[in-house]
Amino acid sequence: xxxxxxxxxxxxxxxxxxxxxxxxxxxxxxxxxxxxxxxxxxxxxxxxxxxxxxxxxxxxxxxxxxxxxxxxxxxxxxxxxxxxxxxxxxxxxxxxxxxxxxxxxxxxxxxxxxxxxxxxxxxxxxxxxxxxxxxxxxxxxxxxxxxxxxxxxxxxxxxxxxxxxxxxxxxxxxxxxxxxxxxxxxxx
Numbered sequence: 369x370x371x372x373x374x375x376x377x378x379x380x381x382x383x384x385x386x387x388x389x390x391x392x393x394x395x396x397x398x399x400x401x402x403x404x405x406x407x408x409x410x411x412x413x414x415x416x417x418x419x420x421x422x423x424x425x426x427x428x429x430x431x432x433x434x435x436x437x438x439x440x441x442x443x444x445x446x447x448x449x450x451x452x453x454x455x456x457x458x459x460x461x462x463x464x465x466x467x468x469x470x471x472x473x474x475x476x477x478x479x480x481x482x483x484x485x486x487x488x489x490x491x492x493x494x495x496x497x498x499x500x501x502x503x504x505x506x507x508x509x510x511x512x513x514x515x516x517x518x519x520x521x522x523x524x525x526x527x528x529x530x531x532x533x534x535x536x537x538x539x540x541x542x543x544x545x546x547x548x549x550x551x552x553x554x555x556x
Contacts, residue, residue, distance in 0.1 A: 369540055370399070370448035372513075373484030374506040375457075376495030377525045378532060382484065383446045385533045390540070395436040399429050400447030401471055419467050423474055430475045442540070449475050453513055454506040457498060480543045481517055482536055483510055484525035 369386075371379045387394045398404060401422075409421035426449060433443040452472035460468065486494075488504025495503075513520050521539050523532055 369442065369480045369482060369543075370445040370450065370478045371482050371484065371536075372448060372450055372510060373486075373525060374454065374488075374491050374503050374510065375497050376491035376493075376503065377484035377486055378494070378529060379446055379484060381529055382482075382532060382536055383444050385529065386444055386536060386540070389533065389537060390442055393441040394444060395433070395441045396444045396446055397429055397433040397436070398447060399426065399433070399445040399449065399475075401426075401449065401451050401468065404429075415463050415467070419470070422467070422471060426471065426474060443478075445478060448478065448481070449473075450477075450481065450513060450517065454509040455502075457502075477517060477519055479519060479547065480540065481513070481520040482539065483513065483520055483522045484532065485511065485522050486525040490526055 371383050373379050383396055387396055405425050406422060409418055409425060412418050412421060433445060437443045449471050452468045456465075456468060485507065488500040488502070488507055491503040491507065492498070492500035498506075511522070514522070523535050523539075525532055527535075
């Protein structure tokens, strides 16, 4: 399960709550385009090498998640390479913009993508890191994923965190039941 949304949408809050509320073993794996070892890859400053290093980091994060899923755990990806649809929070050179677009496509899609959706004004009030207009642009870019990602489900993140958690749990269980039904039909 990947959890997406602009800054201030409540991704970390939701992932933390799901980790404690789901009655199955759960593993959290960060899979954003920043953080962790990514800044070290970016310091290499050689375009092809930077991209290669980023891909190695992203694939290792993804494979770690798949390993835990194969052991029966629910894997919650906090962020995902789909973040590349939203503009970067910093000015990127043309080669870095191209690299970012390519990274959006490098990993298989997860079984379920939960997009936390709230207005730019709400997002700004929560994070105050970027202005409301920029956050609204990012929100619309994420909503554009609805056209290409069939596993995407939009959660209204304007609601209180507990309501968002209950909605997310219901959608995870619905996807889990559908996968179990499909597996039983395929086996029988």
